[in-house]
Amino acid sequence: MQYSSILPDVINIADEASEKVLHIYQSDFKVSYKEDRSPITAADLASHEIIVKGLRNLSRDIPILSEEGADVPWEERKKWRRFWLIDPIDGTRDFTQRTGEFTVNIAMIEDGEPVMGVVTAPALKEAFWGVKGEGAYSRDRTGRVRRIRTAEPKETLRVVASKNHLNDETRAFIESLGAHETVQAGSSLKFCRIAEGHADIYPRMGPTSEWDTAAAHAILLAAGGKVQTPEGESLTYGKENILNPYFIAAGNWYF
Structure with a gap:
């Protein structure tokens, strides 16, 4: 097609x-x-x-x-x-x-x-x-x-995170990245900010559903980025359980 x-x-x-x-x-x-x-x-x-x-x-x-x-x-x-x-x-x-x-x-x-x-x-x-x-x-x-297109990060990473769902696991991951600044964005715009080069990485250590991420995931892939689980597996769709696992969205530089 x-x-x-x-x-x-x-x-x-x-x-x-x-x-x-x-x-x-x-x-x-x-x-x-x-x-x-x-x-x-x-x-x-x-x-x-x-x-x-x-x-x-x-x-x-x-x-x-x-x-x-x-x-x-x-x-x-x-x-x-x-x-x-x-x-x-x-x-x-x-x-x-x-x-x-x-x-x-x-x-x-x-x-x-x-x-x-x-x-x-x-x-x-x-x-x-x-x-x-x-x-x-x-x-x-x-x-x-x-x-x-996604951008290559500079010394200070631009991290985009959910202000409504920022839990302890996500905070710990962000702190592990080292020098960073926070870029505010809501909803699926977090993926889009990475896709257009205005942010570098979006960690989500919390629940989301397949429909929350699919469209922006496609855009990020087309812009040169990826979305993977912390274990390095690709985020897939059409599962029996429509909940996503934890994931990290970023440019290819991260993976």
Whole structure:
């Protein structure tokens, strides 16, 4: 499948979802909570509906797994060689706290690997995308598009970490890196900051789900980076348990 041929359509779908999300973000929205006490808003659901409708119009034969979709039994999912993996809003806490650091995420998974990803940041008016073997790109708030690559680190590492999930294990790993400075970023933007060369490494020694990371993982891979477990194994998708292991995202210099 030539992913570059459908990439413009996927970007358009993400942009349409972003416009709706931003409209709700700028309104007096209400926050509800799921059974696990994670927040959800009308923006999550609206984004989900727009993306699913758009992707089904684009490729009816490719299944879709979404954070806000119905649970798909493992007996069905394990047959999927290729599927869309979406997070309608990653960083709902950032959305509810109005930090602007939330994203819309669409990924294509093939044989367990994220081969294409699109990430938009509606409030920041930024977008990122990448295709395996074809490079990664960003679009700034002026609409300018440029190719992005990971950067070789300088003496002081630029570490990006989750301000909402910074636990003792992550702090210990960061301290083990030596001289460093912290780059603040929310949601899947942490991967994107590395992909565009504005940060060097993102350690996550805590739980995440496959839809939290897939799209930005694809972009980082296309930009010359990697995502691996502390044991050196690649982060894979389409597992029976959708939770990710601990991981480290960085440019190839680290691995």
